[in-house]
Amino acid sequence: DAGVIQSPRHEVTEMGQEVTLRCKPISGHDYLFWYRQTMMRGLELLIYFNNNVPIDDSGMPEDRFSAKMPNASFSTLKIQPSEPRDSAVYFCASSFSLGLEIETQYFGPGTRLLVL
Amino acid sequence: AQSVAQPEDQVNVAEGNPLTVKCTYSVSGNPYLFWYVQYPNRGLQFLLKYITGDNLVKGSYGFEAEFNKSQTSFHLKKPSALVSDSALYFCAVRVLPGDDKIIFGKGTRLHILP
Numbered sequence: 079d080a081g082v083i084q085s086p087r088h089e090v091t092e093m094g095q096e097v098t099l100r101c102k103p104i105s106g107h108d109y110l111f112w113y114r115q116t117m118m119r120g121l122e123l124l125i126y127f128n129n130n131v132p133i134d135d136s137g138m139p140e141d142r143f144s145a146k147m148p149n150a151s152f153s154t155l156k157i158q159p160s161e162p163r164d165s166a167v168y169f170c171a172s173s174f175s176l177g178l179e180i181e182t183q184y185f186g187p188g189t190r191l192l193v194l
Numbered sequence: 195a196q197s198v199a200q201p202e203d204q205v206n207v208a209e210g211n212p213l214t215v216k217c218t219y220s221v222s223g224n225p226y227l228f229w230y231v232q233y234p235n236r237g238l239q240f241l242l243k244y245i246t247g248d249n250l251v252k253g254s255y256g257f258e259a260e261f262n263k264s265q266t267s268f269h270l271k272k273p274s275a276l277v278s279d280s281a282l283y284f285c286a287v288r289v290l291p292g293d294d295k296i297i298f299g300k301g302t303r304l305h306i307l308p
Contacts, residue, residue: 082237109294120300121238121284134295169237175294182228183296185237 082186084170090192096158099189102151103172111183112145112155113169121169127153128175160193167191196221198287200299207275208307215270215302217285226288227268228296229259233281241283244268255279275306 083102091097103110111126125135130147138145142161147153157164167190171183198219207213219225226245230238242253249261259270270283285299 121298123295123297126294128294171237182240182243183238185230185239187235187237 082170082172082184084168084186084189086189087187088190088192090194091160092194093161094159095193096156097160097164097191097193099155099157099168099170099191101153101155101170101186103153103170104184105151107172107174107184108150109173109175109183110147110153111171111173112153113171113185114166115169115188116166124155157191160191162193165191165193196287196289196297198285198297198299200283200285200302202302203300204303204305206305206307209277210274213272213275213279213304213306215283215285215304217268217270217299218266219268219285219287220266221287221289225266225268226296227259227261228286228288229253229257229268229270230284230286230298231255231281232284232301238284241270277306277308280304280306 085100108129112124113121115121124137125145126133127147143157145155167188169185169188171185173183200217228243229241231241232238241257242251244251244261252258257272259268261268282301282303284301286296289295
């Protein structure tokens with residue numbers, strides 16, 4: 079398996095532009111997580127899905143952020159409009175449930191976003 | 195409130211010496227605990243986890259962690275450090291049994307000195 083795939087790996091944009099980050103989870107995984115990592119705030123959970131349904135979006139910082147999962151093999155995180163303080167590394171992770179247990183999360187390589 | 199703490203921002207260890215990276219937690223109910231490692235410009239990689247059973251958990255790359263319920267700790271250890279172990283290490287805890295989220299600590303940067 080190729081693991082979790084994220085694109086683009088790097089994104090440089092100007093303030094006010096729309097940014098779309100993409101994620102393909104590991105085949106067969108039914109959970110998908112979006113995280114943001116910065117030096118100041120560390121690793122933050124933004125939102126997660128189970129079977130394509132958003133379960134908890136309490137970590138989404140503002141209405142400028144939105145996430146979708148139209149099918150089991152694809153998710154997007156959109157920022158519109160982007161601001162310099164959104165600059166961070168955004169990670170996608172996936173896992174599968176085993177009974178009532180949630181197993182290990184597998185992380186993608188991340189998208190490094192710079193908003194000028 | 196559920197939380198996990200890594201009291202050290204950075205740990206320096208000479209190559210060949212034993213290493214310990216500390217983690218303490220606070221949860222309601224039984225804790226599910228994890229260690230992840232992040233190498234430069236990479237995503238996090240799973241090292242090991244404790245769900246139930248033996249308090250000493252063995253993981254990847256020769257790492258192990260000891261679950262101590264009385265001290266609410268889950269310290270990461272390795273008997274002999276390698277320079278290649280230099281990375282950022284995250285402790286994480288499952289919020290509640292039945293909840294799908296895990297909370298990550300702020301991370302500890304481990305430097306192994308040649």
